Amino acid sequence: MTDSLVKIRGLKIGATVYPPGEKPHDIEIVHGVDFDLEKGKVLGLIGESGAGKSTIGLATMAYGRGGVELTGGEVWVNGRDILKTSVKDLRRLRGTEVTYVSQSAAASFNPAKKIMDQVIEAAISQGKFSKKDAEARAVELFRKLGLPDPDNIGSRYPHQVSGGQLQRCMTALALCPEPDLVVFDEPTTALDVTTQIDVLMAIKEAIRDTGVAALYITHDLAVVAQVSDDIMVLKMGDTVEYGSVDQIINNPQEDYTKALVSVRSSEHPEKPPTTEPVLKCEHITARYKGTNFDVLHDVNVELRPGQTLAVVGESGSGKSTLARVITGLLPPRDGRIEFDGRELSRDMASRSREDLRELQMIYQMADVAMNPRQTVGTIIGRPLEFYFGLKGAEKRKRIIELLDEIEMGVEFIDRYPAELSGGQKQRVCIARALAAKPKLIICDEVTSALDPLVAEEILNLLLNLQEIEDVAYLFITHDLATVKAIADSIAVMYQGNLVRYGTKTEVLSPPFDDYTDLLLSSVPEMRLGWLEEVIANRKMESAGN
Amino acid sequence: MGLATRLVVQRLALGLLLLLAVSVLIFAGTQILPGDVAQSILGQSATPEALENLRRDMGLNEPAVTRYFTWLGGALTGDLGTALTSGADISEAIGARLGNTLFLAGVAAVIAIPLAILLGLIAVRFRERWPDKLISGVTLASISLPEFFIGYVLILIFAVKLRWLPPLATVYDGMPFGERLTLVLLPAITLTMVVLAHMMRMTRAAILNVMQSAYIETAELKGLSGFQVIARHAFPNAIAPIVNVVMLNLAYLIVGVVVVEVVFAYPGMGQYLVDHVSKRDVPVVQASGLIFAAVYIGLNMVADIVSILANPRLRHPK
Numbered sequence: 001m002t003d004s005l006v007k008i009r010g011l012k013i014g015a016t017v018y019p020p021g022e023k024p025h026d027i028e029i030v031h032g033v034d035f036d037l038e039k040g041k042v043l044g045l046i047g048e049s050g051a052g053k054s055t056i057g058l059a060t061m062a063y064g065r066g067g068v069e070l071t072g073g074e075v076w077v078n079g080r081d082i083l084k085t086s087v088k089d090l091r092r093l094r095g096t097e098v099t100y101v102s103q104s105a106a107a108s109f110n111p112a113k114k115i116m117d118q119v120i121e122a123a124i125s126q127g128k129f130s131k132k133d134a135e136a137r138a139v140e141l142f143r144k145l146g147l148p149d150p151d152n153i154g155s156r157y158p159h160q161v162s163g164g165q166l167q168r169c170m171t172a173l174a175l176c177p178e179p180d181l182v183v184f185d186e187p188t189t190a191l192d193v194t195t196q197i198d199v200l201m202a203i204k205e206a207i208r209d210t211g212v213a214a215l216y217i218t219h220d221l222a223v224v225a226q227v228s229d230d231i232m233v234l235k236m237g238d239t240v241e242y243g244s245v246d247q248i249i250n251n252p253q254e255d256y257t258k259a260l261v262s263v264r265s266s267e268h269p270e271k272p273p274t275t276e277p278v279l280k281c282e283h284i285t286a287r288y289k290g291t292n293f294d295v296l297h298d299v300n301v302e303l304r305p306g307q308t309l310a311v312v313g314e315s316g317s318g319k320s321t322l323a324r325v326i327t328g329l330l331p332p333r334d335g336r337i338e339f340d341g342r343e344l345s346r347d348m349a350s351r352s353r354e355d356l357r358e359l360q361m362i363y364q365m366a367d368v369a370m371n372p373r374q375t376v377g378t379i380i381g382r383p384l385e386f387y388f389g390l391k392g393a394e395k396r397k398r399i400i401e402l403l404d405e406i407e408m409g410v411e412f413i414d415r416y417p418a419e420l421s422g423g424q425k426q427r428v429c430i431a432r433a434l435a436a437k438p439k440l441i442i443c444d445e446v447t448s449a450l451d452p453l454v455a456e457e458i459l460n461l462l463l464n465l466q467e468i469e470d471v472a473y474l475f476i477t478h479d480l481a482t483v484k485a486i487a488d489s490i491a492v493m494y495q496g497n498l499v500r501y502g503t504k505t506e507v508l509s510p511p512f513d514d515y516t517d518l519l520l521s522s523v524p525e526m527r528l529g530w531l532e533e534v535i536a537n538r539k540m541e542s543a544g545n
Numbered sequence: 546m547g548l549a550t551r552l553v554v555q556r557l558a559l560g561l562l563l564l565l566a567v568s569v570l571i572f573a574g575t576q577i578l579p580g581d582v583a584q585s586i587l588g589q590s591a592t593p594e595a596l597e598n599l600r601r602d603m604g605l606n607e608p609a610v611t612r613y614f615t616w617l618g619g620a621l622t623g624d625l626g627t628a629l630t631s632g633a634d635i636s637e638a639i640g641a642r643l644g645n646t647l648f649l650a651g652v653a654a655v656i657a658i659p660l661a662i663l664l665g666l667i668a669v670r671f672r673e674r675w676p677d678k679l680i681s682g683v684t685l686a687s688i689s690l691p692e693f694f695i696g697y698v699l700i701l702i703f704a705v706k707l708r709w710l711p712p713l714a715t716v717y718d719g720m721p722f723g724e725r726l727t728l729v730l731l732p733a734i735t736l737t738m739v740v741l742a743h744m745m746r747m748t749r750a751a752i753l754n755v756m757q758s759a760y761i762e763t764a765e766l767k768g769l770s771g772f773q774v775i776a777r778h779a780f781p782n783a784i785a786p787i788v789n790v791v792m793l794n795l796a797y798l799i800v801g802v803v804v805v806e807v808v809f810a811y812p813g814m815g816q817y818l819v820d821h822v823s824k825r826d827v828p829v830v831q832a833s834g835l836i837f838a839a840v841y842i843g844l845n846m847v848a849d850i851v852s853i854l855a856n857p858r859l860r861h862p863k
Contacts, residue, residue, distance in 0.1 A: 090768075091770065092768060094766050110763075
């Protein structure tokens with residue numbers, strides 16, 4: 001294996017942790033990982049949060065983020081063990097031999113400097129190219145990556161371009177010094193699905209055209225399947241499975257990999273429309289204070305008792321604003337909201353306690369939706385006191401019932417949120433919403449911050465609870481796989497307009513309007529060659545037009 | 546009009562409004578002091594008739610509002626009235642004194658500001674290691690010592706023992722620049738030691754705050770050296786808080802240096818003000834108060850404007 005670019009043997013990575021109420025101590029977060037990467041090949045690193053994939057990616061630059069330290073093993077890059085090389089040699093390696101693309105380009109670009117200066121900085125300060133050559137190369141990369149106005153985009157500041165464009169600029173930054181290896185760390189995770197596909201294609205073509213090798217880190221197996229040659233599945237700092245992309249996707253050996261492969265395939269049979277709707281939004285138009293444009297235009301939706309309406313759209317489509325209007329946090333400019341046969345007041349302050357009780361909410365960030373200084377028991381007990389006046393043993397009995405419903409035991413009653421995992425936190429939030437015995441729960445991106453397997457468990461829990469409690473969900477999400485798994489009816493939103501609305505079968509069956517078609521075809525599928533197919537189709541369509 | 550221009554104009558307008566409010570306060574403050582100017586001039590033993598005549602001559606019988614506007618109008622046109630004790634023209638006296646004060650403050654600032662920022666950068670580069678601790682220790686020790694003590698120690702070492710510099714800084718009009726500079730060097734160094742720690746520690750804190758950002762990691766992963774990362778990527782984003790603390794210290798150098806002026810017998814604004822306060826020379830106190838307020842407001846306004854201009858989101862809107 002003389003020509004392998006990267007050779008990692010027995011890599012161990014440790015970190016110092018500072019748990020609340022305990023002494024700081026060292027833990028090991030990666031327990032001996034081996035892999036090889038040849039020139040021009042792409043290795044996908046996949047796993048859930050805490051798997052150690054970003055840490056391993058940064059180890060190829062001998063970089064430990066925060067208190068992370070590379071404690072053992074060997075990392076060979078271009079024929080030398082970079083864990084033993086000099087500081088000066090390491091600096092030359094970083095930025096010219098190995099470069100890095102982070103998840104959030106918006107945070108990774110210096111807000112005070114022009115994009116061009118940042119893109120060419122590594123190449124010129126390391127003396128690899130002259131300023132002129134580096135700029136010419138950057139413009140060439142901007143063009144290749146499909147950025148608008150490639151000749152001038154470099155003279156803009158980071159806040160002057162969109163998130164998807166900035167992510168492509170970050171790719172240009174990484175490719176500009178002609179590195180041998182690029183580490184892509186979740187480069188499309190923060191993007192909307194329709195933007196993701198463009199960036200993904202740009203990255204894939206750039207990798208192919210420049211012949212650079214890449215480590216592609218993501219939690220989304222469907223994405224990594226489109227760009228990688230090999231895939232390594234990681235869990236808690238250990239290798240679960242390592243093989244060619246074909247073998248991992250089509251013939252996974254380990255149970256964990258199988259679960260990852262099948263995670264997005266769950267389907268929920270749709271319930272037929274019954275009886276009177278529990279929620280009826282008519283002609284809702286809304287705008288935020290101090291602005292002069294509407295963020296919702298004449299939106300009409302209905303939701304029936306015990307069913308789920310999924311509201312889908314990209315960031316900025318107005319889906320969360322709709323939730324704010326329904327809860328009364330943002331009184332609409334026009335339109336009316338009917339809830340359980342009565343008209344709701346526009347403003348939350350003038351709604352009755354009964355209105356408030358019957359309409360509950362669950363949020364994306366379970367962490368910040370709970371008081372960190374209250375125990376699980378106090379958090380779930382609060383609505384029991386507030387709405388039903390329960391106290392003492394009676395309240396405790398109900399809290400335990402609710403903990404059972406969310407499949408957590410009585411032992412959690414005295415725990416604090418910081419002691420819970422992400423999925424458990426979201427379960428507690430669900431229990432708090434259910435405690436009020438609501439008729440409708442608004443779920444705002446409740447699974448977006450969770451790992452796929454955990455998200456699936458939460459969705460199943462929500463569906464079970466819907467059966468038991470006969471509660472309706474207004475489910476806001478940008479993820480179409482989630483929609484398929486939970487919805488009975490779907491509302492597709494785009495720039496504040498309702499572009500498509502109906503039962504799940506209606507919405508997801510052709511003929512599609514342009515936007516829904518774009519949205520549906522942009523969702524990565526768990527099969528090889530999907531990305532090429534989509535791109536080929538789109539090219540054909542645009543040629544045909 | 547761009548967003549940045551609008552904000553800058555807003556700041557300027559607010560600064561002028563604030564200055565106007567301060568002028569009202571200064572005037573009102575001197576009005577509620579017991580006794581009046583006529584009484585101070587003629588003394589306790591003056592006859593009521595003499596007092597009444599003088600009050601009429603000086604316009605003290607006019608309503609306070611009228612007198613305020615007369616005073617303000619004079620101040621705006623550069624006429625600050627005459628000192629009671631000497632009968633000298635205040636504008637002229639203050640002109641010379643203010644020039645001296647600004648010169649001393651300027652020399653101190655030219656030494657202190659670059660030094661403080663450089664030391665701050667070095668402290669960040671070697672944070673939690675010995676250079677950082679040494680810089681913090683020395684600057685904190687120098688701020689903890691009273692300025693008159695530092696002044697006398699410097700005089701003892703550089704003027705008395707080594708005989709490199711003169712012990713007193715008695716400058717006069719028409720003195721050549723070089724000579725003037727030599728004279729103010731000791732007081733300027735004293736002032737530098739007083740303001741250094743504050744500016745250095747704020748620079749360090751502001752840059753360390755920026756060092757947590759993701760783009761610093763990007764810069765490190767470009768293979769830049771520690772100092773390049775700090776100077777090119779962290780410092781430009783820390784300018785606003787640094788300029789703020791620099792301006793506060795500049796204001797201090799201009800309005801708060803009376804102790805150092807006394808130690809070095811330097812004829813600046815501080816001494817002038819203290820002299821006339823003890824003599825209850827109200828017009829001089831009013832005039833000095835107004836000038837100090839203008840300096841303070843002006844410098845803080847500059848800090849605000851620089852903060853606005855340092856923000857690329859305001860300078861280059863979408």
